[in-house]
Amino acid sequence: MNPTAAIQTLLNDKKKLELAFITVFSAVIIILFYSILSMNGVILGNDPSVHLEKARIFLNTGQIPLGNLGWTPPLYQIVLAMFISLSGASDIGQLIFLVKILAVIVDWLMIMSVYLLTSRVFSKKTGAIAAILLLFCFPVFELNQWGGSTTALGIAFLMLLLIYLPLAIEKFGYLMVTFFAAFSVMMAHQLATFVAVLVLIPVLLYMLKKSKGKTRGAYLKVIAALVLGGGIVFFLYYFGAMIGYLGVMLEHVFFSQKAYAYQIGATTLNAFIVNFGFITLLTIAGVYFAYKQLKTPKRTVYFIGLLFALIVPFILAQSHLFGLYLPFQWFIYYLTPFMAIFAAVTVAYAAQKIPRFYANHRAQFRKTWVKVATTGLIVVTCLAVGVRSDVVYGKIMEAGTFYATTDIKAYEAGIWLRDHYPGNQTVVVTEIPGFWFQQFSDKPVIAQTNPVIQRNLITESVLTLSYEIEHPQTLLKAYGAKGDTTDEGYVSLDHVWHRASYSATNGDFLYFTQNGNEHQLPLSTLSKQITFENQTGNEKISFIYSNENFTITKTLQAQNSICPLDVSWTVTPQISGVSNVTLYLSTFFDLSFNFDKAQIPQVMDWVNPWDADSNRVNKQETGNPQTDWAVASFLNTDLKNGYLGLYDSQNDIAYAFNFTDRPQWGNIGALANRQIDAVRFRYSFSNVEVNQTVACSYQILTLAKNSYPQLSPNNLESMLSELMPEITVVTRDYNDDIRENNIGFIVYDRNQLDTQIINSKILQLIYSNDRYVIFKIQQ
Secondary structure (H helix, E strand, O other), X not given: OOHHHHHHHHHHOHHHXXXXXXXXXXXXXXXXXHHHHOOOXXXXXXHHHHHHHHHHHHHHHOOOOOOOOOOOOOHHHHHHHHHHHHHOOOOHHHHHHHHHHHHHHHHHHHHHHHHHHHHHHOOHHHHHHHHHHHOOOHHHHHHHHXXXXXXXXXXXXXXXXXXXXXXXXXXXXXXXXXXXXHHHHHHHOHHHHHHHHHHHHXXXXXXXXXXXXXXHXXXXXXXXXXXHHHHHHHHHHHHHXXXXXXXXXXXXXXXXXXXXXXXXXXXXXXXXXXXXXXXXXXXXXXXXXXXXXXXXXXXXXXXXXXXXXXXXXXXXXXXXXXXOOOOHHHHHHHHHHHHHHHHHHHHHHHHHHHHHHHHHOHHHHHOHHHHHHHHHHHHHHHHHHHHHHHHXXXXXXXXXXXXXXXXXXXXHHHHHHHHHOOOOOEEEEOOOXXXXXXXXXXOOEEEOOOOOOOXXXXXXXXXXXXXXXXXXOEEEEEEOOEOEEEEEEEEXXXXXXXXXXXXXXXXXXXXXXXXXXXXXXXXXXXXXXXXXXXXXXXXXXXXXXXOOOEEEEEEEEOOXXXXXXXEXXXXXXXXXXXXXXXXXXXXXXXXXXXXXXXXXXXXXXXXXXXXXXXXXXXEEOOOOOOOOEEEEEEEHHHOOOOEEEXXXXXXXXXXXXXXXXXXXXXXXXXXXXXXXXXXXXXXXXXXXXXXXXXXXXXXXXXXXXOOOOOOOHHHHHHHOOOOOOOOOOEEEEHHHHHHHOOEEEEEEEHHHOOHHHHHOOOEEEEEEOOOEEEEXXXX
């Protein structure tokens, strides 16, 4: 048989054609997703390491913990444990291979479930198109890259529910599939359960409405199967974790998780264009074409299921518009398969109608303008597909770097630590190499996380050897090792701490005259020691800078009744003949915010330094935005009430000084883009005797309207003295974290390593490669 005849025979045999498509497409999926998972040389994402850890716990203890909503339900980990047990794998390389194989299988199940559902509802051709279009949707790949296999598994079982739910009234076998699908959805992922319930409610109501006589009993059996399948899991897994919080559950789940606000950007129109491109337009048209094909009584139930499976996650992804706080971005993953299905309906409809249209209007296609238009349409379509492919490829590569939370160098470092330091002391690691380091080193690991997503208090304190003083609205962090940065002030936005201000030793100086000679002493050149007192009512951090000539101490102290922090400085010379002592101090502002207005009553009334009284402003204007600046100066006589305020009118964030001791001089600086970047001031003392201590003090306040609604520029000054009896001060000490968590080692990604930490007396460098360093903590 010649090749042309063989191909034609294959096309005529639909079963062989379907088998050929599934075989080839499955191979493409397996190779593609396995390659993506292995982009960093090991495996992408942190979540797979947690799944592996839980699977190993199941195997070691023989127990599957239930009733813990802090992580996903255990179905995926149980399957992984079975893979490990059946394969006999024990080496970490073998275990990583199994994790990737299972992830790829789940990806295949999700994509094939889209094919099966679409084929069942429409046609096998439409199903094939839907499966292919799914690969033009970036969320499918992103889900795989951060390790969202449990979400993919939940989507696959949701597809099975939509396939077999309408069929369950016909055969007992379909009824059992429905039962196990409901069970599996709830055991796969909490959000899959949430979405499935909202999608299936209108489907079940429609089925009940249309049922009559004997069929009503069959529908009730279907509902019973769903309730029983889901109910078993609910009482096994969810009920125990939820029963103690029923009174506050709705408030907590829908209104209190404000940290999810960081995900809103992933649900914007621009995000949809990046994620889906032309598929978005095809989806909108596909809803209409699907309705036309499924409006017959027996098939309408499928349309309702598909429509709500599209609408529900879309509305949940946009629920911030209704004042709800849910994991907005995660609902995009549940939306993606159904966008591909409706888009495939449009493509299949066009593929069916275009040949007929051409056959009926063949003569019209001979006209030049029709040929040009047709050619243009084909070119535009090819360009759209080409551009979409390029966008998806670019996003895959970008995400591959972002989610590469470990690599071969981390593997080598972990194996080295395991072999040279046996034992179970805890290791604190930076976000990269992440939680995978636990599998490499066989030691308990506490991994740094993105504080916007989830704040890990232990890693924040230990990695930077830091102390914290936290008010409900403000947070102070002081560092033993963070370059020149000594302390930072944070504000709370949507329950996430963001740095608003900081102090650094390269901005603080001591000037003095000795024996007629003038000297400048940067604090960055002095040795530094930190002391921390965290007794209730006496929470304070002191920085002691010293050399053989001077001791300079900065103390920050919290109070339980007011928000401002007390700041005091002392200077003590150990040499004689010192005069004209000047302490030059700087407070810097994080440029991620936009402090653009300042107030000194009767001097600057909420204006930018560029717009202040010309007699007080010094400017550099060369036309270069990188070097141009303006500073508005003030004297101690200008600070009649000791108050100076700054405001970010874009983000509603305020910073204020209350000078108990007024400085002799100061200025407020702004960059060319009008962002206020610093406030500088100086205290001057005349003759200072040997071992005589001179002092100055002031208060600082950092607040955001997001967490303190009463805030406004007009009442900022009064808030410096406003009593707040409900304030509870919380302190944290990295020494306590080290002791309480049995932390013996710290692993740093070199890209995050502050080289000054090498000078810390409690750390000993024991390992280094070109990407990671390991320190042993000296007891």
